[in-house]
Amino acid sequence: MTGVYILERIWMNSPLLDAHTEVRATLVRLGSLLTGSRSTAEELADDLIARTYGRTDLVEMRRYLVVAMSNSCRSYHRSQSRRRQIEEQLLAIDPAPRGLETLIEFRDMLMRLSHAQRTSVVLRYQFGYSDAEIAETLSCREATVRSHVRRALYRLRMEMSDGYKI
Secondary structure, three states, rough: HHHHHHHHHOOOOHHHHHHHHHHHHHHHHHHHHHHOOOHHHHHHHHHHHHHHOOOOOOOOOOOHHHHHHHHHHHHHHHHHHHHHHHHHHHHOOHHHHOOOOHHHHHHHHOOOOOHHHHHHHHHHHHHOOOOHHHHHHOOOOOOHHHHHHHHHHHHHHHOOOOOOOO
C-alpha cells in the first residue's frame, strides 16, 4: 500500500471529515450568497480549507473561516470589477425588467449592493448573526452594521416590484 492510500483511509475514517464537511457547507453557502456563484464559492471554500488543513480545531475556527470567506469574496469582487463595468454598460443599453420574478433577479440586486451592505444583510437574515457578530466579522462598529442593513434594505425595496416586502 502506498502512503497516499493509507492517508486517504485514515482521513475517510476520521471525525475531521464530518467537521470538514459541515464547515465547508457553511462556507459554500456564505460564499454563494456573497459572490452570486456556487462554483466560485466552492473554489474559495476549498482554498480556505486547504490553508487550514491539518488543524484539529476546524469547528472552533468557524468564526475565523467566516471572516476569511468574507474577505475572499471581497477580493473576488475586486478582481471582477472590470466585468461589472461592462455589464453595467450593457444594462444601460438594454435594461432588464424591474420585477422580482426570479431568484436570479434578487441575486443580481444583492450583487449591486456594496460588499459591506451585502455581507451585513446575508449574515443577519441568512445566517442569523447578531449586530455584534457582524461588526466583528466586518471589523466595524455595531451602529455601522445597522446602517449598512438599513441602507441595503432601502435599496432593495426601491428595486423590488410593488407588493413584495422583505
